[in-house]
Amino acid sequence: MAHYCDTVGIDLGTTRSCVAVWDGTQVHVIANESGDNTTPSWVCFPDKKQRRVGKAAERAGTKYASSVIYHSKRLIGNKYGEAVLQDAAKLRWPFKVVDQGDGGAAIQITVAGEPKVVSPEEAGAGVLSYLKKVAEEFIGRPVKKAVITVPAYFNDSQRQATRDAGRIAGLEVKRIINEPTAAALAFGVTEGDAAKDKKNLLVFDFGGGTLDVTIMEIEGGSMNFKVRATDGDTRLGGEDIDARLVEHFLGVFKTQTGVDLAGAKESDKKKKALNKLRQACAQLKVDLSRMTESDVCLDELFGDETLEAKMTREEFEGLIGDLLQRIKIPVLRALEKVHGSMKPGDIDQVLLVGGSSRIPKVQSILGSMFPERELARRINPDEAIAIGAAMDASHAYRMVDVVPRALGVATANHEDPNKQFATIIIPACSPIPEGGLSVTSSFGTSRDEQTGADIEICEGEERFFDDNTHLGEFELLGLPKRPRGEITIYVSMGIDQDGILTVTGSAEGTDIKQDISVRANKGRMSEEVIVRLQRENEEYEMTATKGE
Structure with a gap:
């Protein structure tokens, strides 16, 4: 019988999240009740007493378009200001970004016809609570402890807010670790040139909301890691690529039908149409990472009008070319940050993490920057971080991390x-x-x-x-x-x-x-607010319909 670790590893992602646990010999990525190893980071409030999470929230978004929250990780620990308002406009979120009264960014949705303000921590806690329950059903006992991952370039406020989200979900957060560090543990990169005393790894973590680049040193024949440098872009991820596709197809829709969906009056009908288009664009991105041509066909997208259009991989790469060129900047900065600086040729292996790393053009750019170096993809990029977090929770490995910013x-x-x-x-x-x-x-x-x-x-x-x-x-x-x-x-x-x-x-x-x-x-939650939200979270858990 497996002896599961009492601490689970959780990758709280911008678009999808994942939970895993160590059993003493290996890590198990825990599937949710629909059999998926990852869960959409969506939360929906159909009424004042219900909260749905994951696929159930995603489905509910087709009916309760003004009551759904996603991408909350993009806001967690951030101040209300120009940067988050620009994100809201660019990503066409169905909710409003507001000041929660202490300078922090919060989310305003509509529940049962009335406005409801939800903090990003509260939304994150909903996802964490769901993953906690998924883990409990797998392990067969209550789960009270977790190691939670964050982007390496998250600042202090964002790390504190993530810890608060864990507490609201009823978890003792044993540790907050950097996502690329967790990914390197997951890849278990102990193979290679046994004669080398040390090996330099570059972890390229291109997820839904952020890009992290971390350079690590591993001792030969061991699992002892030392982070040498880290850099990143906290406003570049797969959702930015999706947003670019949405803008493109809004233009196509207007040309085909004469209907200006982007300029239409705000309504549930418009939010539902934009949500349907965003999901189609996210799928198109996935399709064009596997095929050289795909299409978007949305019957009655808005009113009686249908969107039908094709796109080739070449057109896709041209559309997002400027975004993809930005991936080079954190890579080069990370190399420069290593004490004494480092050249691309000093990197022994590049580890690809995050769903956006599957895009062929991304791999082509990295291949040109690190010629004759392996781009390692042996573990599912969507699961690697949770696996590494579970390994860290086991205390079986030694790791030295670094301060990301001065x-x-x-x-x-x-x-x-x-x-x-x-x-x-x-x-x-x-x-x-x-x-x-x-x-x-x-x-x-x-x-x-x-x-x-x-x-x-x-x-x-x-x-x-x-x-x-x-x-x-x-x-x-x-x-x-x-x-x-x-x-x-x-x-x-x-x-x-x-x-x-x-x-x-x-x-x-x-x-x-x-x-x-x-x-x-820093506008973070008081103990009083955390305790209140813990109680509310417990009430939702008792009454909410579980997501799939």
Whole structure:
């Protein structure tokens, strides 16, 4: 009888999600009740007491077009602002993106004729709850712990929000790990040139919502991994390709019928038509990865009008050519980030992960960048990350990850006081050892008789503070009045293995000390809200119709 690990591995994806578990000798990817190993990351609220997830939510979207949520991972941990509004317009989501009141982005849908605001964490928790139940039915006992994966280039706020989603779903999140790191574990790349002491891997993770590139070093004949560098594009994925196809076929539909669906008045009818077109375009993308020609045929797409059109792979590649050229940029940046830099020829193997990596043109571009190197596709790209998360949960493998972006604080710019410098404390790609990483830097006061110091924290590599991502701030008060530079302020930054940041400030020769777990200053959920959403989630689980 199998002895299943008490912690499952979950890939909470933008478009599809997956759960797996280790049984002591191997990993089992757990099929849902329809027999599929992956589940659509969809949530639907047919009425005020029901929540449907997965395929059931996807199906319900044909009837409740204003009550469905998908792509919530694109919003999790993000602030409400221009970037998310641009995503909403480009991807033609059926829901509105709104400010949830604390500066964070939230989702507004319509349930039973009334507006309902759902946080991305709450939507993610719905998917996690469903996967938790799928795992429980397979294992035969309650599942309370999980390792959850995130894109390597997720920032601190996005990681915290993912952890909150797990808690709302009733899971103790044992660890947040980077998706490419999990994928490398899944591929089990211990074979190859046995004479080589070390092997350099490039994990190319092109999923539904993001692109991650991670360079890893594996010790010869072992499963000990060390991340050397990571880069990515958090706004480039398969859904962006789908959106490009949707725009194209909206134009074709208008030419064929004279009907401007894109410009039509907002209504459930329009949302249903756009959803039907989006799903057809997603399938066309898959078809053109296997065939050189395919078509879209949608009877009565809008009103009585039908869309019927063909597309060749060559036309498809031309339509998305600019998007695919963008995949080179994170690859080259990751190579440059390795200490001492790295050349393409130094990479021994390229691991392909994520459904979008199946696109032939993507593989062609990577093949030209890494000639005579294997593009490894031995594991289903849609399942590799969950498999790796389950392996990590087993504690059978040793892995050293890195800080994806530099972390620093604002410091004075005496030439232009309005443009503070960003002084880096933890450089990008710093290794995170098993017990976490801690770095302390010292700074002098910038003014005579200064009695307080604002510690402002940022993430990024830009020279000026405001050009980076602002993470949080706190103040040290009660400094003794001294001439400029005579009081030394120490700022310590700590990163745990989940990549989550804590910052402490203190003043030399005093008892003054202040710290911040950055989550408290970034519009993230309070404990009170998390507890309330946990209760609501339990109520939905008791009454909701399960998705297939």
